[in-house]
Amino acid sequence: MATLKRVVLIGYRGSGKSTLGKYLQTDLSWEYICTDTLIQKRVGKSIIEIVAEKGWQNFREIETQIISGLSSRGQCIIDCGGGIIEHPPNMVYLKNQSLVVWVNAELEDILDRLRKDQTRPHISEHSWEKDLITHYHRREDLYRRYSHLDLNTSRLSVEECAELIRDALGNSFPK
Secondary structure, three states, rough: OOOOOOOEEEEEOOHHHHHHHHHHHHHHOOEEEEEHHHHHHHOOOHHHHHHHHHHHHHHHHHHHHHHHHHHHOOOEEEOOOOOOOHOOOHHHHHOOOOEEEEEEOOOHHHHHHOOOOOOOOOOOOHHHHHHHHHHHHHHHHHHHHHHHHEEEEEOHHHHHHHHHHHHHHHHOOOO
């Protein structure tokens, strides 16, 4: 089995990926990479502006370009946008020599966290709450399918999540 070189964090917006990723950066002494930040730097606009001007399809195309460029990186934590799993080639790039962690949370906790953060674009034309609930449930099976490890941040602290990730990195792990 190949050595795991990366930790890839997937999960719905507001689940705690960024918090866990930044903690792991210090805990593992690995580089922290946020795909949404890389997209914003490349385009020179916020995600809300990119989606408003060019749509989600364009955003996903840029995201795939970014992901393909990260496929050879080693010893890093990659914090992915919530919809990364909706384009299967992204997961082909990301799963290679990576521990893919589904950072999960209870829907009510995600709703509470996102009520405080209005900087995220809607995924569709519905109200943000209806939008969130619909896409959360639609994506659950995809997160489950692509992940090696499921960590629920509603039940586990960031320290407990990091410990489970360290344990998984130290053990044989399926591709």
